[in-house]
Amino acid sequence: MVRILPMAASSSLHLSSLLHYSSPSDPIQRPPHPLSPPSRHRRIKTSKSTRMEGYNITACTGNMAQASTAVTEENALEWVKKDNRRMLHVVYRVGDLDKTIKFYTECLGMKLLRKRDIPEERYTNAFLGYGPEDSHFVVELTYNYGVDKYDIGAGFGHFGVAVEDVYKTVDLIKAKGGTVTREPGPVKGGKTVIAFIEDPDGYKFELLERGPTPEPLCQVMLRVGDLDRSIEFYEKAFGMELLRKRDNPDYKYTIAMMGYGPEDKNAVLELTYNYDVKEYDKGNAYAQIAIGTDDVYKTAEAIKLHGGKITREPGPLPGISTKIAACVDPDGWKTVFVDNIDFVKELE
Template sequence: MVRIIPMAASSIRPSLVCFSSSSPRFPVSYLSRNLSRTLHVPQSQLFGLNANKLLRRSVNCLGVAESGKAAQASTATSQDDLLTWVKNDKRRMLHVVYRVGDLDRTIKFYTECLGMKLLRKRDIPEEKYTNAFLGYGPEDSHFVIELTYNYGVDKYDVGAGFGHFGIAVDDVAKTVELVKAKGGKVSREPGPVKGGKTVIAFIEDPDGYKFELLERGPTPEPLCQVMLRVGDLDRAIKFYEKAFGMELLRTRDNPEYKYTIAMMGYGPEDKFPVLELTYNYGVTEYDKGNAYAQIAIGTDDVYKTAEAIKLFGGKITREPGPLPGISTKITACLDPDGWKSVFVDNIGFLKELE
């Protein structure tokens, strides 16, 4: 049995600050009946509390409540609209950027051992750095590597957060022999992946970046994976689905080795590059070092992209807009684990390649 204690008039007034309206939109009987329920005061007692004044004031609170509900509905609608736009945006992983200590040495290793092609180089002497773009096909249709050499810096810390890059090859054993012949380091000999049949091997380039070699048939995207470690896998999956518009392709839990992976991307693994997120049981933070930089992704609208990133838990580190000196528009962000990504306007990117 619930006991309702009548409230004194003085105790009611503070809760009615917002009740003010000169043109009620609800009948007095409706208001008095509902107000008596809200305040736990018998309807007959309301008239001892200057009912006309009280009821007039109640109208505004009802209106405020309605406005609040409308605002919430509008926000929900805008979130849904933005989420739909993100899913329909023409997005593609363009390139992955990282720093190396000797540009010529790295180019030689990638072209001779991994079969990549040097697509282009650009030197920016006023800012004291040089870029080299390498991959298995032209930048306008393939995921490629952008190497950065900063004048005078010959060594970087790869850190513990970065995992590896994935390269699909026809024959893992043959590729490993070539890597050994060229003086490369093999950290895992060819063999089936634990718990599966796919033949893999791990090698390291001269700067200590790890590459997983995966034995696959012909694929349009041999540069097929970027693996990063995250501290909360569910949070990361939700972020990349909503803010980046990626699809969760699959997950795999390996309790024996205490880790779980999630493959995220814009299409199936055999045809598109993917982001491999790895969660190690109980590890919530990683040292990211200063070697790995970011992934660049194409978009039709950097401004809407920035809105979605903010809305779904990311941090904008460069507000959307054109780059100085050129018209290409970009925006940069951090995911909830602090991994950086840059979104590049699709039209501007193609013009820049020209």
């Protein structure tokens, strides 16, 4: 739902200036991937006038709708916990949209929910997932005309997909020419069968063997520099719950699962801390997660109170009525909050 511009952006102040671009020539310090082998293993659609950056723009000037009752530091956490929030979609760039759609539908079993081409802006969007956008977490792919390669960076980790048979899924992926980076087998120290694959752009997917689940697209893994700080931020500012935390001293990393409900029924955010690594290059491929909220104004105030940086003050997007607010977490990962009722209207 949010348009992402190609790397060749103008030098003037533009929505694309908010996106993290790094020079292709910049060296990338890549710490070990803790999940790579052998370590371990309401109705909400975007109108055609909503550009991909629509949910990723910086603090704007001009008229804004009047904010609802301000939250205080004392009641912010209580309100955040009561807010009706859900992870809506994750946005990232790809170099060959048709190739990626083919891989996701044939190998991962996703459905192409909708596709939108905006030739005057030179980009195309595709929304894919395992069910309707009003009830499922989906991926939003962006293809910018003429840009066939992006730097994924060292900070983004992987997406997680729950499947009923990891071995059969991997066999299918191999038959379709996909790349398997970790063969199927039990996770180190556990019983869950997993495998790791890469899509045509090099994004990693962890396949997790589970029974039937309402949310097969189940994880987004990001690396952070201070896990306790991130957990506190996502709990207090985003209203997420710490579902579990696990330290692996043998491989020098700790993970925390954060979300709005149990892992077997909801998409979750997997935060990974690699010992002694405080910062990561984020590249220019991964963009952000969008989350639904009942009140973008209160959401923005709560984020400010708990140390987040607002990059787009709450209010309606130019040209349409959808209200959004955008922010970055302490590590600079972007999130956009979208008004639930407005999102429903867009999908209609």
